[in-house]
Amino acid sequence: MAKEIETSMRDYFTAHPNLRFIFFGGKGGVGKTVSAGVTAQWLAGQGKRTLLASTNPVHSLSGLLSQDVFGKHTPVTGVPNLWAYEIDTKDTIERSKVEIREKIQWFLKFADITTKAEDFVESATMNPAFEESAMFENMIDLMFKDEYDIYVFDTAPTANARRLLGMSKVYSLWVNKMLKSREEARSLRNANAELMALEPQLAALAPRLAGITCPVAIVHGTKDGLVPYGNVPFMQQRMTGAARMEVMTLADRNHFLPWNSMSEVRAAIDWAARAGQC
Ligand SMILES: Nc1ncnc2c1ncn2[C@@H]1O[C@H](COP(=O)(O)OP(=O)(O)O)[C@@H](O)[C@H]1O
Numbered sequence: 001m002a003k004e005i006e007t008s009m010r011d012y013f014t015a016h017p018n019l020r021f022i023f024f025g026g027k028g029g030v031g032k033t034v035s036a037g038v039t040a041q042w043l044a045g046q047g048k049r050t051l052l053a054s055t056n057p058v059h060s061l062s063g064l065l066s067q068d069v070f071g072k073h074t075p076v077t078g079v080p081n082l083w084a085y086e087i088d089t090k091d092t093i094e095r096s097k098v099e100i101r102e103k104i105q106w107f108l109k110f111a112d113i114t115t116k117a118e119d120f121v122e123s124a125t126m127n128p129a130f131e132e133s134a135m136f137e138n139m140i141d142l143m144f145k146d147e148y149d150i151y152v153f154d155t156a157p158t159a160n161a162r163r164l165l166g167m168s169k170v171y172s173l174w175v176n177k178m179l180k181s182r183e184e185a186r187s188l189r190n191a192n193a194e195l196m197a198l199e200p201q202l203a204a205l206a207p208r209l210a211g212i213t214c215p216v217a218i219v220h221g222t223k224d225g226l227v228p229y230g231n232v233p234f235m236q237q238r239m240t241g242a243a244r245m246e247v248m249t250l251a252d253r254n255h256f257l258p259w260n261s262m263s264e265v266r267a268a269i270d271w272a273a274r275a276g277q278c
């Protein structure tokens with residue numbers, strides 16, 4: 001059974017003069033919009049700069065007030081100190097999509113990953129909670145902007161409102177995951193940075209490859225994800241002065257040949273050693 005009301009809202013507000021955020025929740029048709037409206041009007045009458053805002057995707061403040069308050073803070077006609085605002089989720093969602101796209105692009109670039117951002121944007125924004133999370137972001141922005149003395153929220157029916165309020169937990173999980181991935185990306189980047197510093201040396205080496213006259217054995221795995229197999233023809237073209245050249249292509253092997261193909265690597269060294277002097 002519902003708890004009996006012991007304190008009137010007027011007494012509650014008097015006892016909590018610093019109250020800043022009031023949420024009206026509950027299932028459809030219980031009187032959230034009407035209660036939020038009269039509460040906001042009463043608070044404005046007390047001289048507080050008041051914002052009556054709707055986070056319900058199905059808005060009804062415009063209907064309640066008989067004036068269009070969709071998408072912008074609108075002074076309520078005939079009520080000093082009162083503004084009303086129906087949050088426009090379409091704008092928020094578009095803005096969030098742009099932001100998410102930028103963040104993902106930045107992240108992929110940062111981690112040196114060449115995948116297209118669109119696939120990630122799609123999966124991030126097709127999420128059924130996306131509209132709620134966009135709404136949550138907008139609501140939090142509103143609260144932090146600090147433009148009003150008091151905020152009265154007309155929320156969507158219970159499940160949505162509770163999900164909105166519980167969203168901060170989801171957000172911190174997401175932020176922590178992003179931070180962790182960023183750490184991992186940073187360590188990869190450091191490893192890459194060490195190699196990238198060698199680029200001028202490699203460029204200086206290229207024209208001198210023809211000057212190598214000793215026998216050359218090239219051993220390369222076709223599934224090398226770090227150094228492309230295409231380096232083999234590059235070397236064959238450049239090392240024109242080699243006394244002899246042997247290419248050992250290791251099908252389906254990756255970059256780590258000394259560990260996974262020790263006998264082939266030994267055989268190649270053996271061959272080069274027997275093939276003659278430089
Ligand atoms: N205190 C109340 N006394 C009588 N009728 C009310 C009261 N509060 C709301 N209503 C009526 O109940 C209906 C639903 O109210 P509304 O505020 O739109 O609910 P909700 O926003 O929770 O869906 C409306 O027709 C409204 O006029």
Ligand SMILES: [Mg+2]
Pocket residue numbers: 032033034056060154
């Ligand atoms: Mg309503």
